[in-house]
Amino acid sequence: MTTLWQGFWQVADPKIWVASTVPMAVGGALAYGLTGQFSWYWFLISMLGVFLIEIGKNAANDLVDYESGVDLMVAPDKRTPFSGGKRAIVDGNLTLSQARWITLATLAAGSLIGFYIAFMREPGILWIGLSGLFFAAAYSLPPFKLAYRGLGEAVVGVTFGPLIVSGTFLVQAHFLSWEVILASLPIGLLIANVLFINQYPDYEADLQGNKRNWVVRLGKTKGLSIYKALFAGTYLSFVGLFATTLNPFWLMSFVSLPLVIQAVGAAARYSEDIPKMIVANANTIKTYQLTGLTMVLAAILTRFFV
Numbered sequence: 001m002t003t004l005w006q007g008f009w010q011v012a013d014p015k016i017w018v019a020s021t022v023p024m025a026v027g028g029a030l031a032y033g034l035t036g037q038f039s040w041y042w043f044l045i046s047m048l049g050v051f052l053i054e055i056g057k058n059a060a061n062d063l064v065d066y067e068s069g070v071d072l073m074v075a076p077d078k079r080t081p082f083s084g085g086k087r088a089i090v091d092g093n094l095t096l097s098q099a100r101w102i103t104l105a106t107l108a109a110g111s112l113i114g115f116y117i118a119f120m121r122e123p124g125i126l127w128i129g130l131s132g133l134f135f136a137a138a139y140s141l142p143p144f145k146l147a148y149r150g151l152g153e154a155v156v157g158v159t160f161g162p163l164i165v166s167g168t169f170l171v172q173a174h175f176l177s178w179e180v181i182l183a184s185l186p187i188g189l190l191i192a193n194v195l196f197i198n199q200y201p202d203y204e205a206d207l208q209g210n211k212r213n214w215v216v217r218l219g220k221t222k223g224l225s226i227y228k229a230l231f232a233g234t235y236l237s238f239v240g241l242f243a244t245t246l247n248p249f250w251l252m253s254f255v256s257l258p259l260v261i262q263a264v265g266a267a268a269r270y271s272e273d274i275p276k277m278i279v280a281n282a283n284t285i286k287t288y289q290l291t292g293l294t295m296v297l298a299a300i301l302t303r304f305f306v
Helices: 003-014 017-036 040-068 096-118 125-139 153-173 178-198 203-208 215-219 220-245 248-272 274-305
Strands: none
Touching: 003 040, 003 096, 003 125, 017 096, 017 153, 017 178, 040 096, 040 125, 040 153, 040 220, 125 153, 153 178, 153 215, 153 274, 178 220, 178 274, 203 215, 220 248, 248 274
16 A cells, blocks of 8 residues: 555656646636636635646556556666656556556546536536546547657647636636737746657657657757747747737746756757756746746736736
């Protein structure tokens, strides 16, 4: 039982829940900033549902990456805190059967919470929740295996950007607006970039395991053009958000540019030297977190000054 509990938390990996916390915080702050409405109860219930679905996605990914051999092919010198999978099965903390049950149980529990929110708070969340559930399962599981077909980056961007931001806002405010959709774009672009750069250490293992993500498809050198383009798209989306809303607080997110410059430089110089490239991985995550914080502040300040 101790090993099972350890394996569960290994695939749950609470330290990466920030990936879904950021868009939820932005969506909640937008609801307060634009309408003055915010319910902690429904926010925390929504967060629990999202966390459970994220755990299910992680467990499914660990299962499929083990069965495909990808996790077994990651060389020791390529392992980093940002890549290589959860490795709960590889480390012997979960059996294949246990990973399947965790996937099923957490996705089912997250779905039940989604239905509860839809019937007791906001019916419109049903289709957003079902889309998120589909993407969580289809990301790794057959027959879709989107992460193996070059669609994983787009799925992560859409899920953690437009779906979670707009879904959280909808639960709070009971409507959607173009400003909310526009505000979700930089979050989606950045989290897709976090995934993209974190695929570099796994490049050789993914190539051998036929996990055809875009780093494998393009190669490490050409892949950097996507990495740069996603950053550029992020800041252009803030310019577009400002131009559309005339809200200057959205431009606060440019404070993360020094982190981005360091990240791009490290990725360009050390794409074949994983230990030195970790700066790019770390700075991309920091950019995501800092951007989320500045967007929360911008949304709240909108309530009082715009």
